[in-house]
Amino acid sequence: MSKSDAERGPPxxxxxxxxxxxxSLPDQSSHFFNELLGYKTAAEALGWTPKLFVPRTADPGLAAQLAASAVLAPRPALPGFGAGEVAGCLDAFFAAAESLAGLWTAIEADELTSKDAILFPEDHPVLIRAAGLWLDGRAPGYRPAIFFRFVGNPLNSATGQPTAHTPFYRLASRDLRARAAHERVFFLVNNSAMARAVTRVCSRRVFLTPMPKFMPDVPQAAAPKQTTIYIHLNERSGRLLTELSALIRRVLQFDPSIRFMVKFTxxxxxxxxxxxxxxxxxVEMIPAEQEPAAYLTNFSRCTLVLLAYEAEPYTVITSGVCAEAVVFGKPIVVPAGTTMALDIANGRGAGIEFASADPEHVAVALIEALRSGPRLQTAARGIAQRTPKEHSCLRVIERMLALARGQHDMEPRYSLGEQIDFGNYCDCRCFMRGGWGETEGWGAWTVGPQAELELRFEETPVEAMRLKVLAHPYLTAGHPRTRVSVSVEGQLMAEWVFAVDDAHGTEPRECEAIIPARSRDAGPLRIAFSVDKPASPLAxxxxxxxRELGLGVSKLWLSAAGAK
Structure with missing residues (x-):
């Protein structure tokens, strides 16, 4: 800092x-420009002073529209373990924070205090660590709340397993936790799938916020005279980028009067x-570059919206275009197995899913949506009326300010019904306490007489819960029998007895225990597995x-006791 906090005097x-x-500010058509403009407008509406920083390489015209200062050096490369030396990768990660000196110099020019806030619209391990270091050097009255919005999956979207970059998210979060005022740093996510991934990789609490979009008051265009399908394609559209004609041809065979609006990023x-x-x-081709109001008018000009994407990237990430379509009350056609499909299932959108990005599969889904037009349109309009401006940047900033005013512990949270994979280090270790062995491909062993888990909930379930475990008892000819006691807060819940000559033998099996209802203000759920006679392969x-092995655990999950 240019001068000490003591020299500053009272704020x-x-x-x-x-x-x-x-x-990131590549072009006006990107979500990034829309989002930055939304933050600026929302901050002004709330009586805050917005200060936007963008890359030095940003288009001067875009920076001027945002009243932004083009001062940012290129963002450090995303660290990852590749073929190079591990020590070299770690050295590069820890040194990368130095490249952000210009960012903090620009921020410190405003002499921020604990009443202010800093938002990073994209996550990055180097930025997370650098933020912790910066806060660590500031006095309590000069520690603004810092928010990171997670937009990418820190895990492999297809497998849920760690990537070369995953360890650095965990390392950055662990470093952050060791810093003063780390509780002033908040991780924001847009959906439950992302919440699970980020919570477990970073071993840190995350906070759900709406998808931030700039939603100005746009006059509604006249309803289309013909049924019109708005097709949005991006770099994640796969084969639909080259086979769009086949898709349109198939829909025209169903109804030659249908018209299309096509927008490529x-x-x-x-x-x-x-x-x-x-x-x-x-087909009417929509320009890639549009003013925000003109872009949003596209939705009011169409009958339904096709998100022409492949599924895999969207199993965790949220689509901004989908959020915009829902706000405008339009039925959506989306890839199955995605956060968009989950929105439909949960009543946060109305539409149809397609099985894959094969043009025929997409066309079948579009035709089904057209046949169900009146029903879907009524449902879509109803959803839009119930959730006005839900995805606005104003809503996001209001959520941020509410978080900044409160006191929060940053321990990771568990949600009822989620499965914990003990064969995935990044999925289970944030809940494990003492008594566990190393994570192996199939799961993890209890080691010694007792192993413990600690689960925290955003809202403690008040109903009884059912604990299920896919268990592997350690049984051999020389150790043919074992008993495991399952306790919660020291109270016995169940006893599981395993024998080499029972129906399952040494094979894995599903075991259960019922946990009685707890009060809403109950603390963390502490589960202990006590093994009466653990045995070591050496002995x-x-x-x-x-190691003295007892119970191997592959999967574990909790559900309401009444659920099947």
């Missing part, structure tokens, strides 16, 4: 400041195949393994 009275550090447009002549007559003459 001067002024409106609070919201600093937004947007390292800039990155996707370069990879897309030209439309065939026999279908081009039915049994089977191997050199000295």
């Amino acid at each position: 001067a009275a002024r409106p609070p400041t919201l600093v937004v550090a947007g390292f 800039l990155n996707a447009a370069a990879r897309a195949a030209p439309l065939d002549r026999d279908v081009a007559f039915a 049994l003459g089977l191997s050199a393994d000295r």
